[in-house]
Amino acid sequence: MDVDVLRAWIERAVTDLGRHRSLLDEANVFPVADSDTGTNLYLTLLEARRRVRALPDNATAGEVAAAAARGALVGARGNSGVIVGQYLGALWRALLEEPGAGLRQALASAARAATAAVATPVPGTVLTVADQVATGAAGTHDGAFPGLEAQEELDLLEVALDAGWEAVDQTPDQLDALRLAGVVDAGAVGLLIVLEALLHVAGRPRDRVVSLTRPTGEGHPQQDRAAHEVDGACTHAPDDGExxxxxxxxxxxxxxxxxxxxxxxxxxxxxxxxxxxxxxxxxxxxxxxxxxxxxxxxxxxxxxxxxxxxxxxxxxxxxxxxxxxxxxxxxxxxxxxxxxxxxxxxxxxxxxxxxxxxxxxxxxxxxxxxxxxxxxxxxxxxxxxxxxxxxxxxxxxxxxxxxxxxxxxxxxxxxxxxxxxxxxxxxxxxxxxxxxxxADLVRSTHLAPGDDPASALRELLDGRGEAVTVLTHHETPPALVEAARQAVHLVRPDLEVVVLDGGAPGTGVGVSAG
Known part of the structure; x- marks a missing residue:
């Protein structure tokens, strides 16, 4: 891949994700409906772009790809950022480092890498769509798409992406969370937006309108969501861990x-x-x-x-x-x-x-x-x-x-x-x-085994304290905590003592004057 095309692709991907960021956030319902898939993908690619921009102008395509992949890994946000970042890193490496690898092989390598990143792959997500993009590209080799056997790789990418968009439409049928919300998978759409950016910079822009809403069981989307174009402006407007x-x-x-x-x-x-x-x-x-x-x-x-x-x-x-x-x-x-x-x-x-x-x-x-x-x-x-x-x-x-x-x-x-x-x-x-x-109102000290909490706390309280906090470590003796509690009650029986398990070395006692 030409280095200028690679640089332009990364720039365009960030721009397009930024344009669709809010739409993708709104449609984010899996694995957690926390409204951040678009932002996670955008920030992941933003770090990739930052590292590419830091390279000298004469950097090779391999150096650009390595910097972008490193940035996508370090800057990955959320599940979607980790998966898509891994997909793109594998795609860039396959295109630029594997002898004889063309786009067909690179898309397959990227899909495998994305799936390998996840402990429990789930159908109806970006992983499914990545697989279908690779399958669409592979189909051009065996004549599944008549007349396309000898086409250029951009033709191949168009066919592969068409297969990806078809797979996106099917994600609500594969994942109940999407079907009930009346949306397609936001991470999958984000991946296709990034791949469409390559077509754009290579001179094949497509005016595909992306709507993330789909009918629910009642025949209409659960909520009104905007629709955006992939290559243009907007056309119109958990239960798995805390x-x-x-x-x-x-x-x-x-x-x-x-x-x-x-x-x-x-x-x-x-x-x-x-x-x-x-x-x-x-x-x-x-x-x-x-x-x-x-x-x-x-x-x-x-x-x-x-x-x-x-x-x-x-x-x-x-x-x-x-x-x-x-x-x-x-x-x-x-x-x-x-x-x-x-x-x-x-x-x-x-x-x-x-x-x-x-x-x-x-x-x-x-x-x-x-x-x-x-x-x-x-x-x-x-x-x-x-x-x-x-x-x-x-x-x-x-x-x-x-x-x-x-x-x-x-x-x-x-x-x-x-x-x-x-x-x-x-x-x-x-x-x-x-x-x-x-912060300024907190006076604190550290206690060690054998210290006299009463003496330390008399100096800290001095008649002005309103709250006492004891911050412990797993090695803090329980007797030391109890001694601190009793020392407070001797001086100020009206004060509550809050004990927090901080986990950092040492035992701290803090008195807030307000």
Missing amino acids: FEVMALLAEGPGGAATDATDHLCHALVQVGVSVAVVSQAGLWQTHVHTDHPGVAVRALHDAAAHGLATDHLVVRDLARQSGVHSPPHRPALGLVAVTCAVGLAPDLARAGAVVVLTPDDRDVTAPVARAVADTGAEDVLVLASAGTLTPGPPPADVRVHLMPGLDDLQLVAAAQRLVECGHAGHGAAELLAHAREA
Whole structure:
């Protein structure tokens, strides 16, 4: 493939996904109706484009393909982003690296790679449509499409995509969630939009109108949804886990075990659903929906035994993040929380934060930038009690407000204050002020076995405290927690003591003065 065509294809794919982003979000009902398939695909390809744009002008087609595939893996969002990113990476590699491979073989390789990424393939999804695209291309070889045996590869792609669109129309018949909602599979449509972009830049634009609605059992769509053109402007207008956990892992110094991918997949299947695991050139991206993010995190950390090291993890509450990229549901202030306290992730995510978990003070600038985009907000507050943030240019159209150097107790207090203020109609400036005040009002100390909690708490309370929080670790002696509780009641019997299992080393006690 010509390098200019490849660059133009990636640019066009991002443009077209951006144009159809809201439509795809609206039609997203499987595996979770969280209204983000279009956004997930757009952000996945956006990172691929960013890495391609960073290459020198004289980069080869192979270098462009490698950068795009790397970007799609690292930038993958959600199940759809992981699958489509893996599909495209395999497609680009087959076209540019496999001797003698033509488009027919490349489409087949891509479909196989997408299916291999998923622990439990489901009919009626993007995987089914990817298979039908490959089948449509294969049919041109055996005369199933008369007169097309010797056609050029763009002719082949047109035939393959026609087969894909026919398969999209059939997805509601294969998946009850789609049939009941009166829509086709949004991820499948997103994949075809990306492939149609190749036809466009190669001089074969098609004015195909895409409607994601289909009749329900009552003979009409469940809700009114817009219809868009693939190559033009708009023509007219869970029950499978509370949390999403995504993790980026890297190959350790000794290399990864040959069964590393299988191990990750098996481990995540034990703790959740919608499991996807992909790898490329020493990096692994994982995705799972689960009610137990802490268990998922431990499973990912256990991958160290297979030669993998966790770079960072991102935890989101699927219900709280649903629809945040559409104006009616966009938060006045997005929230990103950076911590090494795994036990805090569920409550922080329920509070509306996109939680970045990092094992130490490594640079988390890239995952935080990703999390900022995931909030959907124009103003985003980053609360950080771990990791290092490198100053750099802010994301376009987003105002990022940093509060680094917090301890976990301050982070919890600031997040809790935002929850308390979140339904009062406050603007971003007011919410920022409330969060900063809450963090500033926390005085904290750390207790070690053998410390006298009474002495430490007398100094902290000093007659001004209104709330006491004890943040524990799995090695915290229960007697130490009970001693802290009794010490508080001796000084201030009116105060409630809240005990949180943070998971980070040490035992912290914080007193909030307001």
